[in-house]
Amino acid sequence: MQRFKNILCVIEHGEASEPALGRAVELAENNQASLMVVDVIPRIPNGMRMPDGGPTSSDLQTAMVHKYEERMEGLITPYRQRLNIQHKVLFGTSFLEVIREVLRNGHDLVIKCPEAPTWLNRLFAGDDMNLLRKCPCPVWLIKPHAPRSYSRILAAVDVDDFYPSQELKTRQLLNVQILETAASLALSEFAELHIVHTWEPMAELIDGLVFSSDTSREKFAYNIDQARRQQQQLLDELIRNSKSNVTRDAMDHLKPLTHLLKGQARKEIPSLAKHLEIDCIVMGTVARTGIRGFIMGNTAETILEQVDCSVLALKPQGFVTPVTLDA
Secondary structure, eight states, rough: OOSSEEEEEOTTTTGGGHHHHHHHHHHHHHHHEOOOOOOOOEEOOOBBBBBTTTTBBBHHHHHHHHHHHHHHHHHGGTTTOOOEEEEEEESOOOHHHHHHHHHTTTSEHHHHHHHHTSSSSSOOHHHHHHHHHSSSSEEOOOOTOOOOOSSSSEEEEEOOSSHHHHHHHHHHHHHHHHHHHHHHHHHHHHHHEEEEEEOOOHHHHTTTTTTHHHHHHHHHHHHHHHHHHHHHHHHHHHHHHHHHHHHHHHHHOOOOOOEEESSHHHHHHHHHHHTTSSSSEESSSSSOSSTOOOOOOOOHHHHHOOOOEEEEEEETOOOOOOOOOOO
């Protein structure tokens, strides 16, 4: 991908973060981008002291930093000949400190392996969800056992056109951003590109509420079929319009496979990803701008809770994180 130039890689889980670090190095190398690698550790409270005149909180913090710097250096060393990699240890709550690092240094992509708490039957949890909701730049969560190269990429878009004009414009721009990023990733991985949009026909939603003898079942069926054709037209139009941005040759080369699914996105997208054995989903995590700290909606969050693949999550233009540099 030629998009990112200032990458931040988070390696909180030691050797388990190797897939994320390898991806970050490869992407930085290909893009001639800068790469900062960080680990985030808890801040030891001031005044904490071991019994019988043991080390102070400052001593303990220094020892912890030294330990984690050594671990980080061990992970980075094999890549030193390929790339100039900066690294540092951050203190505090993981997602907050990662976002503050993004704000301080203008990183345009965060890469990390997700948490994997054994008590939750899902890939993304806790700090990862907060990072996806509130980080101002794209976040790429690399599945711990992800393949070194992807075979199938899924771009999840929303081409419904019934939103208020300003939100519709935001969503359309985000759709193009999703397609550009997914196409670029698919090209670099020599992978299949799949594009999915889900829709719920209004006629089906109101059937049974307003059905009367004056309205035939055939008319409802016709309305649903007409709505399907309109949704397909909107999806085709998005792909055509994006060609000028992604480049026509690239999209023509990829020949993306489109999936127009009737039903709820929170159910259909995870099901499709599992059926196709998708390696990475590219999707948006918020839809609206103008509200400071507006988090991703229930649909995106529910999808993320169900999938078992890597996810590259993008924010719309104008998103403002609620996190500040003040501790």
